[in-house]
Amino acid sequence: MNIKGIFKPEFWDADPKSAGPYKQLFDYKRIWQLCIGILVAVSLVPILIMASIDFSVTRGAIISENTLEAARTTSNTRRSVSYFLEERKSALQLLVEMHDFRSFHDPEKLGEMLSSLKKSFGGFIDLGVINKAGKQVAYVGPYNLEGREYAGQDWFEQTVEQGIYISEVFLGFRDSPHLVIALKHMLDEKTNHFKILRATLDTKQFNGILSSLVLSAGEDVFLVNREGILQTPSKWNGEIFSKIGFELPEESFRTKVEQISYRKGAPAMVGYAYLENTPFVLLYVKTEAEYMGGWQSSRDTVTWFTIISIAVIILVMWAVASYLVDRIYIADMTRSKALQQMEHHNRMASIGRLAAGVAHEINNPLAIINEKAGLLKDLFTFSKAYDADERVIGLVDSVIGSVERCGRITKRLLGFSRQTDMEFRPVYPRKVIDTVLSFLDKEAEYRCIDVSVDVDDGIYEVVTDRGKLEQVLLNLINNAFQAMKDGGALWIRVERGDEGQVLFSVKDNGCGIPESDLKRIFEPFYSTKKQSGGTGLGLSITYGLVQDLGGEMKVQSQLGKGTEFSFMLPVVPNINGES
Numbered sequence: 001m002n003i004k005g006i007f008k009p010e011f012w013d014a015d016p017k018s019a020g021p022y023k024q025l026f027d028y029k030r031i032w033q034l035c036i037g038i039l040v041a042v043s044l045v046p047i048l049i050m051a052s053i054d055f056s057v058t059r060g061a062i063i064s065e066n067t068l069e070a071a072r073t074t075s076n077t078r079r080s081v082s083y084f085l086e087e088r089k090s091a092l093q094l095l096v097e098m099h100d101f102r103s104f105h106d107p108e109k110l111g112e113m114l115s116s117l118k119k120s121f122g123g124f125i126d127l128g129v130i131n132k133a134g135k136q137v138a139y140v141g142p143y144n145l146e147g148r149e150y151a152g153q154d155w156f157e158q159t160v161e162q163g164i165y166i167s168e169v170f171l172g173f174r175d176s177p178h179l180v181i182a183l184k185h186m187l188d189e190k191t192n193h194f195k196i197l198r199a200t201l202d203t204k205q206f207n208g209i210l211s212s213l214v215l216s217a218g219e220d221v222f223l224v225n226r227e228g229i230l231q232t233p234s235k236w237n238g239e240i241f242s243k244i245g246f247e248l249p250e251e252s253f254r255t256k257v258e259q260i261s262y263r264k265g266a267p268a269m270v271g272y273a274y275l276e277n278t279p280f281v282l283l284y285v286k287t288e289a290e291y292m293g294g295w296q297s298s299r300d301t302v303t304w305f306t307i308i309s310i311a312v313i314i315l316v317m318w319a320v321a322s323y324l325v326d327r328i329y330i331a332d333m334t335r336s337k338a339l340q341q342m343e344h345h346n347r348m349a350s351i352g353r354l355a356a357g358v359a360h361e362i363n364n365p366l367a368i369i370n371e372k373a374g375l376l377k378d379l380f381t382f383s384k385a386y387d388a389d390e391r392v393i394g395l396v397d398s399v400i401g402s403v404e405r406c407g408r409i410t411k412r413l414l415g416f417s418r419q420t421d422m423e424f425r426p427v428y429p430r431k432v433i434d435t436v437l438s439f440l441d442k443e444a445e446y447r448c449i450d451v452s453v454d455v456d457d458g459i460y461e462v463v464t465d466r467g468k469l470e471q472v473l474l475n476l477i478n479n480a481f482q483a484m485k486d487g488g489a490l491w492i493r494v495e496r497g498d499e500g501q502v503l504f505s506v507k508d509n510g511c512g513i514p515e516s517d518l519k520r521i522f523e524p525f526y527s528t529k530k531q532s533g534g535t536g537l538g539l540s541i542t543y544g545l546v547q548d549l550g551g552e553m554k555v556q557s558q559l560g561k562g563t564e565f566s567f568m569l570p571v572v573p574n575i576n577g578e579s
Contacts, residue, residue, distance in 0.1 A: 009326035028329045035321040043317070044310060051306060058295065066269060066291040067257045073213070074271030074284040075255045077221060080209050081282060082275055085166060089181055091121060092197055096185045101195055104129045110140045117199070125178060125200040130156070132194055141200070143174070159184050159196055168279045169203055169231040169240060177203045177240055203240075207232050218290020224248070225279045236263055236285075248272075248281060262287065362410050370403040424573055426461040427469065429494045429502070436473045440481065447486045455494040462502055463572045468545045475542045476506040476565050483510030483563060497568050507564040513557040521555065549573065 009032075095113055103109045110127055117124040126141020134151025150156045159165040159182045167180040178200050187193040210221050210232055222234040228244045230237060237244045249258055255273045262268035262285060269291065271284040289296075377396045433453055437444075444451050473492075480490050489509050497503035513521065522543040546553045550573045557563040 009322045009329070026332070028325055028332075031328075032321055032325045035325060036317060039317040039321065040314065043313060047306075047310070051302075055299070058299075059292075062292060062295050063269075066286065070257045070269055070271035070284055070286055071255050073221070074257070074273055074282060077210065077213065077284065078255060078273040078275065078282050081206075081223070081280065082278075084206065084209055085181070085275075085278060088121060088123070088199070088201065089164065089166070089183070091117060092181060092183050092199055096183060096197055101129075101185060101187060104195075104197070105138045107138070107140055110138055114140050123201045123205040125202055128198045130182075130196040130198055132192075136198075137195075155180065155182060156196070160194075164277070166278045168225045168229075169206075171241075179203065179206070203232070216290060218287040218293075220285045221283070223280045223282055226281065231280060244283075362406065366403050366406050366410070370400060370407075373399045373403065423465055423467075424463050425466065426463050427466045428461050429459060429504070430455050432466060432469055433473060433492055433494075436470055436477060439474065440477060443481060444490075447481075447484075447488075449481065449484060449487070450489045451492070452490065453492045456496055459494055459496065459502060462569060464549050464569055468549055469569075472542050472545050472549075472567070473504070473506070475539070479539070479565075480506055480508035480510065480563070483512075484508050485510070500571050501568050502571055503566060503568050505564055505566040507562065509562040512559040512561055513555070513563055514559055518555060518557060522553075 095117075099109075099113070104113075110129070114124060114127045117127075126139065126143065126145070128136045128141070128145060129138040130136050130150055134149055134153075134156050136145055136148045136150065139146040139148075155165050155167055163184045165180070165182040167182075169177050169179050171177060180198060180200055182196050182198040184194055184196050187195060210223070213221055215221065220235040220237075222237065223231040224244055225231055226248075228248050230240050230242045230244065233239050234242070234244070246260055246262055249256065249260075249270065249272050251274050252272070253274050253276045255271060257269060257271045260268055260270050262270070267288040269286045269288070271286075273282050274280075275282060373396055377393065377400070380393055380396060430453070433455075437451060437453075443449075477490065477492070484490070491505075491507045493503075493505045493507070495503050495505075521539050523540060543553050546567045546569075549569055551567045551569040553565065553567040555563065555565050
């Protein structure tokens with residue numbers, strides 16, 4: 001089956017409802033569609049289901065893995081930031097516990113404490129002592145802040161109320177990002193006498209905790225306050241004090257991971273934790289393109305491979321189903337054609353038997369007529385009453401001649417109808433042609449068809465089956481008569497071919513055969529004369545008879561100019577493998 005036959009097999013245009021004695025048994029197009037549907041369902045549906053499950057499971061595993069990684073990174077960073085702040089708060093508490101608060105009023109002593117904090121921890125800028133009234137009574141640092149009033153400020157009120165205060169990152173009059181840690185220390189609980197130790201820290205070490213993390217291009221870690229204002233620089237949200245571009249998740253002092261829309265609606269994963277007793281919220285953001293990128297690339301590769309594989313599978317199933325159903329269709333049509341050809345042969349055999357019977361029955365009265373006519377002639381001959389009447393003797397001779405002619409016709413009918421089994425005998429091509437033409441000489445005479453027979457010198461006899469050769473020539477000459485108009489010409493030629501072969505040709509000047517039909521004229525049931533009663537079996541049977549005789553048939557034709565059928569027969573056929 002060629003490529004065209006795969007995509008449009010023979011059964012495609014067949015009509016399952018077509019009438020006829022041997023119409024097709026099944027709707028082969030429907031069978032083909034069912035085959036394709038079943039093959040696709042059985043082979044592709046499990047593949048697609050498994051691919052869908054694998055897609056879902058793999059995606060879920062990657063999301064779960066990255067969720068755990070985000071939670072782990074967020075938790076570790078939260079502990080680092082909390083430890084940083086807790087460490088400095090504890091250092092201040094230790095100073096308060098180890099020293100009498102009255103020594104904090106000594107600038108030298110307070111300076112030594114600040115120097116010690118810078119050496120031990122780093123990041124401290126200044127220290128100040130504020131009394132109960134909110135006045136800074138002692139200060140050591142780069143600015144002149146001694147005597148500054150803080151009463152009524154939020155941080156002072158919160159420190160008084162809660163005992164400790166950690167501020168957001170802010171600029172203040174220093175015009176530099178910093179944060180404040182303040183501790184309340186009770187001097188006398190009965191009189192509620194207390195003082196506050198206030199320390200200012202820069203954000204270099206604070207920011208260093210986050211910048212030291214090893215992050216990929218699609219990850220970002222930063223701190224914000226409870227209003228979503230950046231407290232540390234962010235890769236995508238900008239510098240300190242910028243507003244982040246998404247809503248903060250709900251408050252939770254435990255690490256959580258959620259999915260959010262980030263950066264122009266792009267999906268992302270955010271790990272977050274609110275730092276207890278601080279205004280800070282730690283955010284870890286990882287874009288979906290980052291954590292799903294590798295999987296998406298592999299998914300695209302697998303998807304394309306799957307699509308190509310499915311296309312190849314469907315193409316193969318299409319081809320296999322087309323081939324198998326087409327073979328069944330051809331077998332069904334061959335069965336139908338064989339039955340119809342068998343019926344034709346049976347009909348021809350019946351006609352042959354009928355012709356033999358008719359010829360036999362006609363021979364009997366012909367014999368009586370011939371006998372009586374001969375007796376009349378004898379009587380007329382020996383009777384002197386009719387001796388001189390030549391007209392009467394001529395009538396009797398005419399009757400006897402007609403009887404002999406009828407006898408020859410019936411003899412030919414009997415000879416033609418009795419050729420059943422293959423029997424190779426020497427025959428004379430000229431005599432065979434004359435015998436066949438005797439059946440058609442009246443039609444040729446009536447239609448003024450000029451029949452020319454040319455047999456090369458030296459061709460005397462051919463060992464072949466006479467009956468089959470007669471049938472081949474009769475079919476070809478009869479087809480030529482049908483193709484010609486009245487007054488046409490027919491040429492029958494016998495000549496020497498290759499060594500040990502004889503070439504027979506029958507040529508007419510009729511209508512010719514279209515080039516598109518030449519390749520199919522020997523196919524059974526293919527006919528260009530179906531509307532006029534053609535069965536499409538004549539040339540097919542003729543072609544088979546020539547092959548039975550060990551020959552090969554060819555055809556040449558030009559539309560409107562005529563057709564020539566030729567076949568080559570061996571002078572002595574190869575019987576049982578011997579020449």
